[in-house]
């Protein structure tokens with residue numbers, strides 16, 4: 001039997017897409033290769049968010065070239081962000097540009113046989129000359145081959161209409177497309193029936209998800225800048241969360257990512273009311289300076305962001321708030337960066353995913369701004385921000401000492417101290433020391449008494 005291997009780069013959305021790619025490979029009769037070197041079909045699901053991610057794909061492709069020289073019948077496929085560039089100049093021009101872009105990629109990467117957009121992945125069997133009927137044809141509707149037996153990602157939309165100046169996503173994934181309500185509901189219901197414990201809804205901006213009341217809306221509908229303007233006949237994200245949380249069963253719902261502009265009070269109230277929606281809100285501040293936010297085209301000011309944080313903390317007791325920040329964005333002065341430090345000191349985030357700005361060809365920033373902050377300054381700013389993060393996160397975590405937390409065990413920890421790693425509703429890792437083998441608890445909820453707190457991990461013991 002022929003085998004396949006998938007390499008995934010980048011975000012959770014890409015990892016979720018790879019579960020659909022695996023389903024397509026298996027529909028053609030391939031089975032997962034036990035070792036990377038022996039596969040007959042290689043699919044690389046790429047990421048373009050940072051240059052480093054693209055460099056790794058080029059490195060991988062060089063390795064595949066070596067494998068191909070020994071076994072020429074190997075087929076290689078590139079999909080994901082690197083497989084698409086949309087210049088949005090009308091459909092025909094866009095298609096021509098896309099074809100030219102893919103041809104150039106193939107010239108640059110001799111090992112490459114097929115370049116295919118992720119939204120077209122259901123066409124892979126046809127391209128490879130395999131007679132398989134992938135039904136339905138919408139890529140998000142393909143039934144995934146889940147990697148885990150207790151944690152699942154469920155995409156609810158793809159693409160983004162926001163056009164943050166630093167971001168390549170609107171050009172690689174295109175405009176927002178929403179998955180119909182009924183399809184999402186059925187997938188979550190079936191996961192709960194099959195004993196999945198943690199279900200994470202995914203989208204580039206989950207808050208802009210909508211579906212019509214029949215649940216069959218398949219085409220993107222006009223963008224509504226203000227969520228309050230969404231016509232009543234459309235179901236929105238708070239409604240989706242509320243109805244999924246009402247499914248009977250012992251499970252947690254999470255979601256990512258949220259744009260601060262679109263996160264609305266109704267969603268926060270739903271999170272507060274439903275015990276099975278995780279008490280963690282992740283929304284990306286990106287910068288604590290209004291002038292930088294303007295250059296980033298982020299649609300909100302720092303004070304509006306802080307008002308939302310206050311509302312979230314007032315409405316959801318003990319909530320964890322996490323964020324993303326880019327340091328060293330084009331033209332970021334010392335003063336602008338100090339504003340970011342100050343806001344982070346005030347908010348005391350539980351986690352900050354810090355990225356040093358990396359210019360991406362094709363983005364608005366690459367066209368209009370200069371990437372003029374030196375690499376060493378970016379690294380220094382990252383370090384300073386990490387210090388602020390550690391202080392705030394530790395302070396937040398210490399408040400959990402002495403409390404009992406429900407947590408989902410997801411990993412066994414070996415080494416000097418053996419035990420389990422579980423995740424709390426706040427998205428915090430907790431180490432549980434075990435005297436005997438307790439690996440049977442992986443995939444189950446447990447109750448943990450918290451004894452110790454570090455910046456990014458808690459420690460505790462099992463409550464029987």
Ligand code: SF4
Nearest residue numbers: 160162163164167169
């Ligand atoms: S909201 Fe901005 S950063 Fe997020 S995917 Fe859309 S364009 Fe990119």
